[in-house]
Amino acid sequence: MHTERQFGSSRRDVMTAGIAAGTTALAGCIGGTGVDPENGDESGSYTVTMAPMGKLEFDAVPENAFVTFTQYADMAVALGHGDAVSTLFAPEMSGTTMNKFYERLPGVSFDWEGLTNPLQNGVTKEQLYSAESDVHFLDPSYVLTTQDDWDASDIEEITNTVAPWVGSYHSGVHSEPAAAYADSYEYYTLWELFETVAAVFRERQRYEALKGVYEDTLARIESNLPPEDDRPTVARVTLGDGVFYTYHLNTPGFWQAETRPLGAHDALADVEWSGDWGTVDYETMLEADPDVILHLWGITSSYAIADIRQRLESHAAGSELTAVQHDRVVASGMRYQGPIMNLFQLEMTAKQLYPEQFGAWPGYEAGQPYPEIPASEQLFDRDRVASIVTGAGGDGE
Template sequence: MDETGDAESLTRRDYLAGSGVLLGTSIIAGCSSNSGEPPSTGTSSAGGTGTSMPTDDGSYTASLSPVGEIEFNSVPENVFTMYNQYADMLVSLNHGDAINSMFVPDMAGPSMNHYYERLSGVSFDWEDLPNPYDNFSKEFFYSLGSDVHFLDPAWAITQENWDVNDIKEITNNVGPFFGNFYSGTHGEPQEPYSQNYQYYTLWELFGRVATVFQERERYEQLKTVHDELINTIQTNLPPKEERPTAVRVTLGDGQFWTYHLNRLGFWLADTRPLAANDAFGDETWDGLWGSVGYEAMLEADPDVILHLWGMTPRYDMGNVRENLASHSVGQELSAVKNDRVYAHGMRYHGPIMNLFQIEMTAKQLYPDIFGEWPTYESGDHYPEIPSDEQLFDRDRVAGIIVEG
């Protein structure tokens, strides 16, 4: 890690203060941090809102594990994001223009806008954003001069040449960290952050980000939409024995990268509510994902194949289906025979994407209950669905985001 630069001459923005740092890739196949699951330590539910009322001088606090309570003197205007759930959160709160960086923008940016296309007045300008993963150095953090870093310090210290002292330096000289990575899978962070590390759902995490931007009302309105969607789904699910078997995979060279459907963690916030029968549910992998060959996939023979990243520019679903159908074993898969190989979304998804990806998954798994999933061609926006077949109201969501 390049530790040169003007660390001593650069200071945090005067109008924003941060405190509370505690001492104590493959982009497509699985992405970074191959932490095991389930964890042996940690708190299973964080609860609370992390909210405080502004004081007389306008300052306020927001809290999040593992960073603790952070004081802000003003709403951040220049914001570092790493994983794309945070970028989606900022767009949801109508603060997308504050983003100064994001993970794989050429993949995530177009994918996010495929969803936003269905929300009038909502879009995201990603083209000039740098990817922190290309230059994860302190010099890069100094160059951005971010008011806040939506990044988990417990994850940051797993990167080459980073330790707790580097976290303290960037916090003191640039801006505080405010992120929680390991709630994604309930994986265990390394010391010194493993003690009392708390886990959040996607929407709990979103609520705490909303506090940073003083946007609790927008958050509460969007959460109501989400809660109503979940209620619609779960009150209409068939009995377990009548649900399809399914897998969430990415097709590689002669193998399938496999992911669970129903385990804990917000990476599964779009599949767990649908409660399909996970064809590999009993498998325990040494990391966030596993891999199986064609023979093992045929032995499991799921009714539905959800191809992760299938709605991103990284995959052409026509080619995926052709490769499966032309393979001597792949062509025997029930999902291939019955045309139930579907493009799925991104693991790194925030609240807007979560709404669309839950709807998508519901239609792909349970077309007789929630309506057929429309034809989708690679590169298309999220399909237009007739209003009487939508599982949440697009105009309502767009109004919350744009008008508040």
């Protein structure tokens, strides 16, 4: 039986429809604790352990990484291995969003141009043989649940003849894995998954240093949260054509890594859905009537928050929403977040929900970098993070 590493059991079923096309994935992304990255000779082979795959063998630190969702690219950058990324889901959207955050980290950037989307036309064995990658940052269970022509023997074939798989897609919302992994699947947090990726790249020290920044940030947030009765009701949604694509705030899974620690009241907590996300109409949103609307993907190039506000204001029902009337419809980030993105998204969401405690959110303008935050109101030290990532000194060496 697949185990719950944190937060209890899931209410959700796995989303069986593929999300190869970028627009479907946007409308509607993989966790792990690996063994110590020094498990092996410094210049030779080593192993990393992760459920449901078990022990993964590497001859050397990967130089060519097959990357799917953005969290893996962000992890690679965080560990000083951004150049290893050879593919990326929705590369222009993902890459530009990553760099919006990195703009605030001296010396950190990601070169996404020229990368292809490995999910654009589905995942094939021919594709993986041709890529000749050193590691596949993709959950094999995701492949089995979204691709009709794969089975467990195909997964094993790629492992043995090309490279290991590293990922835990279903840890996103604790959805059900493929039947082949029902007895061996485990759910991981974002930072546990990052630990495994650090083991793959043999970058334990960078991982520990960044985890220290995260723990300091989390402690600062948790110690300053207002009493529960003073916290707002919040809807985490993406506006579609006449509907809202919906996500929860406080449920298990790393898709909620920037909202769950903030403990706000989920305006849609009682609304259930069977897939990884749901949809509600304007009537349901009016019934929930949140104080704040976090528009997921709002900081990406796929949406402009000013346009979202205008659409809501010009809609008969949308204009009646409290969040719209009080100008609290804000640009939220990506659920495909790695450790660097998680730090920024924790900060931005804390300011959006609790400006009195963490300083006002200055707003976000489409196409621009993550906004400048006064040093006294930053929830984590940019120079400290940049130093770790670039290896410029201190914790990063």
